[in-house]
Amino acid sequence: MGKKKRSVPEINSSSTADIAFIILIFFLVTTSMDTDMGLTRRLPEPQQDEQQKQDQRIRERNILKVHVNRDNELLVNDEVTSISELRERAKEFIENPYNDEKLPEKRPKEVEFFGTVMVTANHVISLYNDRMTSYETYIAVQNELIAAYNELRNKLSEEKWHMPYAELNSDQQAAVKEIYPQIISEAEPKKY
Amino acid sequence: MSKFNKTGKKEMPALNTSSLPDLIFTLLFFFMIVTTMREVSLKVEFRAPQATELEKLEKKSLVTFIYAGKPLLQYQQQMGTETRIQLNEEWAEVSDIQNFVMNERMKMNEVDQPMMLVSLKIDRDAKMGIVSDMKQALRRAYALRISYSSIKRENL
Numbered sequence: 092m093g094k095k096k097r098s099v100p101e102i103n104s105s106s107t108a109d110i111a112f113i114i115l116i117f118f119l120v121t122t123s124m125d126t127d128m129g130l131t132r133r134l135p136e137p138q139q140d141e142q143q144k145q146d147q148r149i150r151e152r153n154i155l156k157v158h159v160n161r162d163n164e165l166l167v168n169d170e171v172t173s174i175s176e177l178r179e180r181a182k183e184f185i186e187n188p189y190n191d192e193k194l195p196e197k198r199p200k201e202v203e204f205f206g207t208v209m210v211t212a213n214h215v216i217s218l219y220n221d222r223m224t225s226y227e228t229y230i231a232v233q234n235e236l237i238a239a240y241n242e243l244r245n246k247l248s249e250e251k252w253h254m255p256y257a258e259l260n261s262d263q264q265a266a267v268k269e270i271y272p273q274i275i276s277e278a279e280p281k282k283y
Numbered sequence: 284m285s286k287f288n289k290t291g292k293k294e295m296p297a298l299n300t301s302s303l304p305d306l307i308f309t310l311l312f313f314f315m316i317v318t319t320m321r322e323v324s325l326k327v328e329f330r331a332p333q334a335t336e337l338e339k340l341e342k343k344s345l346v347t348f349i350y351a352g353k354p355l356l357q358y359q360q361q362m363g364t365e366t367r368i369q370l371n372e373e374w375a376e377v378s379d380i381q382n383f384v385m386n387e388r389m390k391m392n393e394v395d396q397p398m399m400l401v402s403l404k405i406d407r408d409a410k411m412g413i414v415s416d417m418k419q420a421l422r423r424a425y426a427l428r429i430s431y432s433s434i435k436r437e438n439l
Binding site: 131222 | 300301303304307308309310311314315318319332333334335336337339346400402403405406407408409410412413414415418421422423425426427428429430431432433434435436
């Protein structure tokens with residue numbers, strides 16, 4: 092009634108900013124923002140002996156031998172090649188546009204959206220390297236091979252849907268993948 | 284005295300800083316959301332190789348990291364200068380990878396287990412010998428989805 096309203100003393104909040112700053116700096120130090128990127132590959136399942144025998148029966152025209160030797164030189168079908176040429180070589184090999192005798196044979200295949208297409212279904216890119224090959228060169232070669240597949244898939248999907256491969260839905264992607272299946276076989280490196 | 288001729292008696296009003304904590308907190312939350320905890324402290328040199336056909340690793344919870352490279356300077360007395368493998372905070376041999384991957388997989392959600400992805404963070408100067416051995420070990424552990432960690436190279 093007669094009481095005066097007592098004012099509550101305000102809490103001094105001038106240091107909240109400092110506290111928040113300290114937490115902020117802690118997070119800046121302990122966390123990292125880099126999104127991890129990499130070449131995604133699928134390893135073959137642990138090999139059985141029978142499978143190995145089957146692999147050897149592939150006809151010669153169906154194999155592209157890519158060998159990286161201990162001096163980091165690239166040999167495609169036993170000829171020295173530069174890494175920048177590898178992409179075109181691989182594309183020509185996978186696609187076989189003119190039905191060349193020396194390039195992989197084409198087989199008709201029923202594919203969704205496309206109907207029956209001639210596909211080089213049996214082609215194999217055989218990549219092997221030496222134990223002394225540097226990892227950097229190996230990644231560069233892998234990158235060119237994956238790039239060859241990606242460019243072919245993109246080209247096909249641009250022709251068919253006028254969209255890059257990455258924007259297709261999963262059914263369409265599967266169809267494109269059936270026409271250009273990624274077959275890179277990696278043998279164990281040779282020991283000398 | 285004229286109206287405009289003020290003497291220095293009047294003080295500058297203090298800047299109101301009451302919203303400063305809120306600003307900082309907003310920043311803090313931003314960083315908490317966009318960053319991830321650094322997984323391990325590296326004991327090996329790691330400079331990623333360069334590539335162009337990169338794919339992002341979407342789900343961090345599915346990814347297991349394996350590092351390999353030359354030991355850092357302070358470890359070189361103990362470990363030498365040959366390429367070594369680091370699993371979490373420990374030095375490891377190729378033979379340890381299989382168990383490590385199995386253990387990591389057991390820790391994961393059952394639904395996620397087949398989606399497991401192993402990111403290989405290998406120094407660009409490493410030799411393929413050890414990389415191949417690691418790959419063989421991963422195959423034996425049925426960790427078949429792998430990613431060679433690399434950085435973007437601009438196309439010329």
